Amino acid sequence: MSGALLQVEGLTAGYGAAPVLHDVDLAVRPGEIVAVLGANGAGKTTLLRTLSGLVRSAGGRVVFDGSDLAGTKVEHLVRRGIAHVPEGRGVVTELTVDENLRLGGLWRRDRADTKKALDEVYELFPPLAQRRASAGHQLSGGERQMLALGRALVGRPRLLLLDEPSLGLAPKVTGQIMALLRDLRARTGLAVLLVEQNVRSALSIADEGVVLALGRVVVRDKASVLRDDADLRHAYLGF
Amino acid sequence: MSQFIYLTFDGLSRGLVYAAFALALVLIWRAARIVNFAQGAMAVAAVYVAYSVTNATGSYWLGFVVALLAGMVLGVTVERVVMRFVDHSSPLNGVVVALGLVLILQGTLGILYGNEYLPVETPFSRDAFEVGGVAMLSRYDLFVIGAVGTVVVALTLLFTRTAVGLRMRAAAFAPDVSRLLGVSVGGMLTLGWALAAAAGSLAGMLVVPTELGLHPTAMDVVFVSAFAAAVVGGLDSPIGAVVGGLVVGLLLSYVSGYIDVTVTPMAVLALLVVVLLGKPGGLFSSSKARVA
Numbered sequence: 305m306s307g308a309l310l311q312v313e314g315l316t317a318g319y320g321a322a323p324v325l326h327d328v329d330l331a332v333r334p335g336e337i338v339a340v341l342g343a344n345g346a347g348k349t350t351l352l353r354t355l356s357g358l359v360r361s362a363g364g365r366v367v368f369d370g371s372d373l374a375g376t377k378v379e380h381l382v383r384r385g386i387a388h389v390p391e392g393r394g395v396v397t398e399l400t401v402d403e404n405l406r407l408g409g410l411w412r413r414d415r416a417d418t419k420k421a422l423d424e425v426y427e428l429f430p431p432l433a434q435r436r437a438s439a440g441h442q443l444s445g446g447e448r449q450m451l452a453l454g455r456a457l458v459g460r461p462r463l464l465l466l467d468e469p470s471l472g473l474a475p476k477v478t479g480q481i482m483a484l485l486r487d488l489r490a491r492t493g494l495a496v497l498l499v500e501q502n503v504r505s506a507l508s509i510a511d512e513g514v515v516l517a518l519g520r521v522v523v524r525d526k527a528s529v530l531r532d533d534a535d536l537r538h539a540y541l542g543f
Numbered sequence: 544m545s546q547f548i549y550l551t552f553d554g555l556s557r558g559l560v561y562a563a564f565a566l567a568l569v570l571i572w573r574a575a576r577i578v579n580f581a582q583g584a585m586a587v588a589a590v591y592v593a594y595s596v597t598n599a600t601g602s603y604w605l606g607f608v609v610a611l612l613a614g615m616v617l618g619v620t621v622e623r624v625v626m627r628f629v630d631h632s633s634p635l636n637g638v639v640v641a642l643g644l645v646l647i648l649q650g651t652l653g654i655l656y657g658n659e660y661l662p663v664e665t666p667f668s669r670d671a672f673e674v675g676g677v678a679m680l681s682r683y684d685l686f687v688i689g690a691v692g693t694v695v696v697a698l699t700l701l702f703t704r705t706a707v708g709l710r711m712r713a714a715a716f717a718p719d720v721s722r723l724l725g726v727s728v729g730g731m732l733t734l735g736w737a738l739a740a741a742a743g744s745l746a747g748m749l750v751v752p753t754e755l756g757l758h759p760t761a762m763d764v765v766f767v768s769a770f771a772a773a774v775v776g777g778l779d780s781p782i783g784a785v786v787g788g789l790v791v792g793l794l795l796s797y798v799s800g801y802i803d804v805t806v807t808p809m810a811v812l813a814l815l816v817v818v819l820l821g822k823p824g825g826l827f828s829s830s831k832a833r834v835a
Contacts, residue, residue: 358719382725394720396713407713410706411725455724 308367309334309495310355310463315364317354318519323362324350325519332463335493337485339510339527341503342540347519348499349391352465355497356381356388368463382411387461391468391499395448395455397440401432404440408455418458425454428484446477453481457488463495470502478502482509507531515540545677550800551793552671556684558792559691560750564762564769565776565784566698567743573715573779574735577626577637578770583762584648585621585740586747589614591652593748594663594757603666610748611741618740622733649759660756669753687749694742695785701738702781711735768795771811775818777828786826790814 308331318324324347332338340348353359355366357378366373368384376384396404405425409418426433429450435443443451449469456464466485470478486509488494500506507513513530515523517540523530530536564582571579579585592613597606621644629640667682702708713721714731722728746769751761772791776783791811798810818826 356723358722378722379725379727382723388723390720390723394717394723396717396720398716399709399713403709403713406706407709407721407724407726410710459724 307333309336309369310497311365311367312355313365313367315351315354315361315366317350317359317361317363319350319359323519325354327364328516328519328521330497330514330521330524332495332497334462334495335489336512337489337496337498337510339503339506339513340497340499340516341501341506341513341530342516344501345518346516348516349467350519351516352388352390352467352497352499355465356386382459382461385460385462386465387456387459387463388465389452389456389467389469391471395440395443395451400437400439401443401451402436404451405432405455405458408458412459417460421458421460425457428457429454445472446474446480449473449477449481453484461494463497465497465499467499468501469498470500470505478505482506485509503537546800549671549678550796552680552684553800554793554796555789556680556687556792557750557796558772558789559687560746560788561765561769561772561791562785562788563691563694563742563749564746564765565773565788566694566781567739567746568770568773569776569778569781569784570698570735570739570742572773574711574732574739575622575626575637576631576634577629577641578778579739580638580641580766581621581644581648582739582743583747583766584645584652584759585614585617586743587751587757587759587762588617588648588652589740589744590663590747590751590757590761591656594656594661603664607666607748610744614740614744614747615737618736618738618743619733621740622736626736627729627732652759656757656759658759660758660761663752663757665752683753690745690749694745695781698738698742698781707734767808768792768811771815774815774825777825780825780827783825783827 310332312328312330315328316323316326328351330338340351342348350359354361357376368386381388396407399407405422409421412418431447432450432454435447440448440451453469469481482505485496485498489496498506498510507527507530510527513525513527514521515530522540523536564586567582568579571577589610593606593610596609597603625640625644626637629637631637665683667686669681669683671678671681673679702712710721710726711731711734713724714726714728715735718728746765747762750765751757754761768791769788772787773784774787775790776785776787791814794810794814795807798807
């Protein structure tokens with residue numbers, strides 16, 4: 305599959321001796337949203353954590369923008385253009401909204417553009433602009449998700465690894481976040497690898513869906529196909 | 544009344560030393576979740592370095608600066624060579640390793656310098672100024688206030704105003720998230736140990752001349768008081784360390800002045816019991832931090 309921004313081939317990984325992921329293949333092209341779906345424990349979060357190096361892979365290749373990510377330190381990933389927003393939103397709750405956002409751009413050399421990106425995030429999420437000095441733990445779930453997402457955007461990533469952005473959020477807020485992702489993709493060409501339990505909303509914005517079951521890719525197809533395939537939905541996605 | 548004023552100033556001056564030392568403990572606790580029981584022995588090692596430098600050159604100030612630098616080097620070495628490899632699956636592991644370091648450092652210092660108390664001079668007079676017949680502060684007390692005050696202000700500015708400080712706080716609170724945002728968590732940890740060891744060395748330089756003198760175990764009693772100060776303050780709060788240090792300093796001063804100097808260890812224990820019964824996390828710790 306040529307032209308892929310992220311190419312994953314035969315990825316195997318896990319904690320300790322027993323692998324959680326077996327031989328996973330997937331690809332994300334520039335500007336594409338790929339949804340990783342599957343039940344609890346299917347290995348979705350482990351997949352993202354392995355891609356960013358928080359979990360060591362036991363086999364396979366991860367190629368980003370033409371170069372192998374093997375041996376890249378976790379803290380250097382963001383410099384390559386990959387932003388990972390972990391599950392549970394990853395807001396540093398002891399720091400303020402503003403500090404969290406600035407943290408997202410500290411690695412950048414281009415100070416002027418970092419400042420610009422910061423202003424853009426505040427414009428994108430007005431609730432954050434009103435709560436700049438609030439500590440992370442004072443925010444609502446939706447605001448935390450905005451903060452985690454906004455913080456990733458300050459780094460102007462090319463690929464966003466987004467883990468369960470809808471977790472614990474009201475359907476309306478989930479809808480807003482999905483709309484925002486679609487909008488960002490349209491404006492900036494941002495590619496997204498989206499891990500979601502909320503299959504319906506994920507497939508509503510994704511171009512492609514990858515269904516994981518017990519750590520293996522069982523289905524990989526266009527999102528529109530997955531949406532319409534009733535048997536598949538019953539078998540793996542539970543609706 | 545005059546005794547009260549004298550004891551208050553004496554307590555504040557002592558309390559600042561405890562504050563500096565408690566800050567050292569808090570910095571490492573925040574960054575690495577280790578209570579660095581070797582902090583006292585590391586500080587004494589730095590004071591011995593100062594002793595050698597001052598004896599060789601005749602300059603207190605050269606010894607002073609070298610002690611802080613030597614403390615930093617020792618802090619970095621301890622983190623990079625020893626603590627980084629400690630298995631953190633049990634919180635006791637770090638404690639046991641730190642206690643082992645105490646034995647190694649104290650033993651080595653004893654071999655190199657002997658186990659007698661060596662006299663150490665203060666750079667300023669310890670005679671208190673008198674105002675209207677009431678003894679207040681000495682020049683040395685002013686020096687202590689200035690030195691610890693400088694450290695507190697510098698650390699506050701570092702943590703609240705600089706990018707490095709923001710990185711250090713983020714790395715301490717959320718290591719994985721920080722790494723994903725490009726923060727070198729290992730580097731921040733090393734820097735934390737360096738700063739902590741410098742603060743601990745400063746406390747050693749300030750307190751050793753006011754006690755019995757320089758000895759491999761010279762900081763043991765100070766460690767107990769400063770550890771109490773850090774716990775009273777909340778163990779993860781730099782402000783708490785300073786307030787805790789002052790509270791412990793004042794308490795020790797009043798107890799030794801009004802009751803007896805031999806009762807002071809009990810007074811520290813009583814303070815710990817009272818504070819921890821009322822606020823189990825310490826005065827300045829958020830309850831959230833204790834749960835985490």
